[in-house]
Amino acid sequence: MKGAAQLPIFRSTSCIRRFKSLISFFPRNSRSASVSFQCSETVETIESGQFNGVIDDKDLLRKSPNGNLLVLDLIDRCALQPDAKLYFDLFKKCTDQRKLKEGRITHAHFVASSFRNYVVLQNIAVNMYAKCCDMESARKLFDEMTERDMVSYTMLITGYSQNSEFDKALRLYVEMVEMGLKPNEFTFGSALKSAGGMQSDSMGRGIHGVCIKFGFEDNVYVGSALVDMYARCSKIDEAKVLFDQLKVRNEVSWNALIAAYAREGEGPCSLKLFVEMKRGGFRPTHFTYSSIFAACASNGAMEQGKWAHTDMIKIGVELVAFVGNTLLDMYGKGGSIEGAKKVFDRLVKKDIVSWNSMLTAYAQHGHSQEAIDLFEEMRDLGLEPNEISYLCVINACSHTGLVEKGLYYFDVMNENKLVLQITHYVAIIDLLGRAGELERAERFILRMPIEPTAAVWKALLGACRVHKNMLLGGYAAERVFELDPYESGPHMLLSNIYASHGRRDEAARVRKIMAQSGVKKEPACSWVEIGSSVHLFVANDDTHPQREKIRVMWEKLREEIKKMGYEADTSHVLWYADQREREERLQLHSEKLALAFALLNTPEGGSVSIKKNIRVCGDCHNAFKFVSKLVGREIILRDTNRFHHFRNGSCSCRDYW
DNA sequence: CTAGGGTTAG
Numbered sequence: 183m184k185g186a187a188q189l190p191i192f193r194s195t196s197c198i199r200r201f202k203s204l205i206s207f208f209p210r211n212s213r214s215a216s217v218s219f220q221c222s223e224t225v226e227t228i229e230s231g232q233f234n235g236v237i238d239d240k241d242l243l244r245k246s247p248n249g250n251l252l253v254l255d256l257i258d259r260c261a262l263q264p265d266a267k268l269y270f271d272l273f274k275k276c277t278d279q280r281k282l283k284e285g286r287i288t289h290a291h292f293v294a295s296s297f298r299n300y301v302v303l304q305n306i307a308v309n310m311y312a313k314c315c316d317m318e319s320a321r322k323l324f325d326e327m328t329e330r331d332m333v334s335y336t337m338l339i340t341g342y343s344q345n346s347e348f349d350k351a352l353r354l355y356v357e358m359v360e361m362g363l364k365p366n367e368f369t370f371g372s373a374l375k376s377a378g379g380m381q382s383d384s385m386g387r388g389i390h391g392v393c394i395k396f397g398f399e400d401n402v403y404v405g406s407a408l409v410d411m412y413a414r415c416s417k418i419d420e421a422k423v424l425f426d427q428l429k430v431r432n433e434v435s436w437n438a439l440i441a442a443y444a445r446e447g448e449g450p451c452s453l454k455l456f457v458e459m460k461r462g463g464f465r466p467t468h469f470t471y472s473s474i475f476a477a478c479a480s481n482g483a484m485e486q487g488k489w490a491h492t493d494m495i496k497i498g499v500e501l502v503a504f505v506g507n508t509l510l511d512m513y514g515k516g517g518s519i520e521g522a523k524k525v526f527d528r529l530v531k532k533d534i535v536s537w538n539s540m541l542t543a544y545a546q547h548g549h550s551q552e553a554i555d556l557f558e559e560m561r562d563l564g565l566e567p568n569e570i571s572y573l574c575v576i577n578a579c580s581h582t583g584l585v586e587k588g589l590y591y592f593d594v595m596n597e598n599k600l601v602l603q604i605t606h607y608v609a610i611i612d613l614l615g616r617a618g619e620l621e622r623a624e625r626f627i628l629r630m631p632i633e634p635t636a637a638v639w640k641a642l643l644g645a646c647r648v649h650k651n652m653l654l655g656g657y658a659a660e661r662v663f664e665l666d667p668y669e670s671g672p673h674m675l676l677s678n679i680y681a682s683h684g685r686r687d688e689a690a691r692v693r694k695i696m697a698q699s700g701v702k703k704e705p706a707c708s709w710v711e712i713g714s715s716v717h718l719f720v721a722n723d724d725t726h727p728q729r730e731k732i733r734v735m736w737e738k739l740r741e742e743i744k745k746m747g748y749e750a751d752t753s754h755v756l757w758y759a760d761q762r763e764r765e766e767r768l769q770l771h772s773e774k775l776a777l778a779f780a781l782l783n784t785p786e787g788g789s790v791s792i793k794k795n796i797r798v799c800g801d802c803h804n805a806f807k808f809v810s811k812l813v814g815r816e817i818i819l820r821d822t823n824r825f826h827h828f829r830n831g832s833c834s835c836r837d838y839w
Numbered sequence: 840c841t842a843g844g845g846t847t848a849g
Binding site: 305375 | 847
């Protein structure tokens with residue numbers, strides 16, 4: 183490197199050091215002086231444009247004014263011979279930084295070089311395209327290779343699996359095995375991921391067999407991938423057996439199983455494994471906590487969720503978006519909008535999902551204005567709201583009857599070249615329908631540019647029920663039956679509408695059709711979390727150990743709220759001709775039982791939290807308002823649609839839901 | 840040169 187010091191462009195010793203990567207591209211036996219002379223001239227020319235005189239590793243992808251890569255430009259203009267390491271470094275850098283354009287430039291240069299037939303470099307190029315999500319180029323390059331080794335196949339298989347093209351990945355895997363190439367742990371990892379992605383357990387089992395045959399069954403990577411594969415193929419018990427038999431486990435193996443239980447709604451299993459994982463000396467990661475929070479959110483297990491949150495802080499896992507978003511969602515779904523906001527504000531870095539999750543939380547809690555403000559803040563910050571953001575803000579408007587505002591956002595979205603999906607139309611029907619603008623909603627459906635689905639008519643039907651419109655409701659219900667005959671919801675809604683008009687004969691007829699067609703109604707239930715256990719109630723429940731106390735409690739409450747003006751609204755009970763019996767049935771709705779239970783088993787004065795798997799009935803909603811005033815406690819009720827915060831005789835939804 | 844696990848909406 184003696185000649186390097188003579189280079190005019192090397193202005194300081196630190197520059198010399200940083201230029202080493204470039205210098206190393208010079209042919210070993212070239213005379214430094216002449217090379218450097220030519221080179222400096224070129225560089226100075228470039229320098230007058232943009233170049234500040236430094237190329238080091240982090241500047242490797244620096245562009246020259248003509249749009250090419252500076253390093254390659256220098257080499258061309260100086261007629262230098264680059265070595266293989268340059269292409270290696272460039273491809274790798276493009277891969278790491280997902281720079282497709284720069285990768286293409288490098289590839290073009292590489293093809294013209296004397297290394298163009300080096301399999302290793304070709305493999306790296308395939309990988310570069312795959313990581314940059316350009317599978318077509320990766321494939322093309324792969325097909326053009328005169329010689330392909332096991333790594334070439336693995337790179338492409340991995341590329342397909344990471345780009346969710348599982349069928350192509352598997353086909354290539356089969357081809358590779360049939361050709362007699364021996365897969366390694368990398369190949370098996372990606373092939374298994376693909377089998378899991380396609381939920382093809384037959385394929386997965388086949389790969390599993392080949393893993394054993396080639397002796398990879400004890401590899402941690404392969405083992406974790408196997409656990410994940412079986413879990414995704416709905417063979418979670420087999421996944422567990424396999425996990426238990428693993429010779430070597432790491433965090434990923436644990437995470438795969440914890441996540442699987444969380445997906446299946448087996449929250450308690452996730453938590454149990456989480457505890458075992460820690461006891462076994464494994465450090466939980468973002469992935470682990472993310473799964474745990476998701477499990478707690480869907481189970482309504484807030485106490486455990488909070489405990490896990492504390493634990494995460496103790497362990498020192500940073501609140502990055504991926505885990506933070508799930509945590510935010512958990513607080514939102516668990517009824518704590520304050521908790522959700524706190525997480526949102528503390529996120530180290532927010533991504534689009536963070537914003538959308540916060541919007542969702544506001545919408546679910548009926549905080550429309552906050553949702554709108556947040557959405558506007560997002561736009562002010564120059565963040566591009568996506569389809570889901572719009573859906574969230576429209577839903578938020580819908581929850582408090584901000585009809586025009588919601589329609590405004592629908593139009594804005596249309597103008598912003600975002601694709602209006604069917605869910606957006608449903609949201610608008612919901613918006614109009616809840617506000618009682620049924621005809622407008624119907625007209626909106628008829629003018630839709632895409633074919634209305636069952637969900638669209640269902641939204642209208644729901645609105646017809648709330649606003650007791652039998653004629654339009656009947657029409658909407660017919661459309662739903664046509665499009666989605668196996669769902670119980672519309673039948674129930676329709677019979678409810680008939681019943682609320684006193685047409686019990688019609689209501690009974692719908693019930694009969696339902697029974698004949700084998701449509702099953704999911705039983706309504708409510709649940710309450712006390713400490714770490716969840717207590718579930720269904721209507722007319724007489725199985726709970728405290729059933730007598732609960733019944734007595736509710737009778738007491740009922741007497742008191744009657745004095746305050748509560749009157750049973752029996753239009754929600756359908757099948758009992760006798761008025762008195764109808765009233766009694768109503769008193770045994772699952773949410774009322776859950777409320778009585780919750781009041782009995784939680785500290786005086788504190789708030790109680792109840793969750794329900796369908797929307798709250800009108801009578802219960804009314805009764806809850808009275809009870810909140812009577813006992814002087816806040817009652818938080820989550821139904822499938824939103825949160826109701828009952829406080830001092832009124833509800834946060836302002837009776838709009 | 841290559842690998843496995845996680846989030847929002849409906």
